[in-house]
Amino acid sequence: MNGRSAQRLERLSEALKRAGTLPLAEAAALCGVSEMTIRRDIAASSGTIASFGGHLVMADNPQFAAAYHLDTQKDHFAAAKQRLCREAAARVEEGDTLFIDCGTTLVALCAELPRQLTVTVVTYALNVANAFCQRDMPNMRLVVLGGLYYPASQSFGGQDVTTAIRRLGINKAFISAAGVQIDKGASCFHFHEVAPKQAAIEHAERSILVADESKLEVMRPAFFAELSDFDAVITSGAPGHAWQTRVAASDGPPVSVV
Template sequence: MNERSARRLACLAEALAERGSLHLAEAATLCGVSEMTIRRDLAAGDGELVLMGGHLVRAADPRYAPAYDLDDQRDRQAAAKRALCRRAAARVEEGDTLFIDCGTTLMPLVAELAGFRELTVVTYALNVANAVARHPGLRLVLLGGLYHPASQSFGDDDMARVVARLGINRAFLSAAGVHPRHGLSCFHFHEVAPKRAAIGAADERILVADATKLGVIRPARFAELEEIDLLVSDAEPSRLPRGVASLAPA
């Protein structure tokens, strides 16, 4: 590796120590070179910095974790997720348009909606869409794009604009990490755009997260805690973030 490459990698490592992740385009701009040059620098480096979903992260960063796989997560905290979704569903009113996030946390929510006759569900998650399609009283809006098998969800650059055009009463959001300083995060960077769009479009933003997600940081940060109107969690009240309205264990 030449000296200029080493200086660029050192600069990027310093930036990542503060910010956690950098989009490849941001890294190139910061160093005043092309994205291809950054890729070459990484290939010549010692593996300290890696690309993950188009974003640069430090391999040793505690926020960096093996990729989330929906099938692996399906049975984890299953009873807690059902109980949380039952409480979250109490917020729903007939005639609502709901955004339902991807992952396994919110899957039980669809079953809680079965008794409604005038609901519209917006989602980018295939597993959620399949569940909604089985209920004739629920109207489905499936956001498309490139399919990501690990999370059974879609990603597209235009998705945020599509969501912004919809009238959403309530956005039900999931997160792999809920941290008092670092906010809400997930494993996959393609999920950030639809999550951000739903937060911006919805009248009420509801985060459903079991206790294992609290205090955790994942690679793709998508919101501040203050952007959430209500946190539904089974964590003890002493562990819940301050300043955020919460539904604690009954």
């Protein structure tokens, strides 16, 4: 690594310590070089700075842990997720078209819906689609949005997914998040999830954030929505009650705690 590269990495490290994440284009502009040069600098940084989906983060910052595998998350706060999905199911009405987000939080929603309910389910998550495929719901229609497959989250990404969401009439969008902060909003691990989440939030009649207590006041690499973008939030536990009070004081969306 030459001296100029080391200087750029030091400048980027200082910027990341202040901001948490930095788009690659902004990093290049900050250093007065091309994005390719920044990528070469990162490759030579011995892992101190990481790049995820066009954004830079400090690799040793626990808030931006990139390691997420769906199989390791499915049992995490499982009882809380069951309660969250029971509350979410109570908000579903006959004839609704539902968008159900990826991850493990909303898989249990499948079992909570009445068997005879007439409903259309839209998802880009393979694990969610599999859960509904195995459920005996004769009046359910399942719409699976495909594209490039991402094994870590068992979900699909790409322009086709986002375009399809925008063409659908969605009554309720149930959105999951890996981190939620009152002032910074909702975030997730994977940047390919950002566009589908944002499209569903924008085009649904109602968007409902569903996140257990372990996600509260946590930030992940990929920001996708302000808290005010949601019509309602469902969370859990004693931390959820404390958070509910804080959100109410900030004129945020109504929060239900289960």
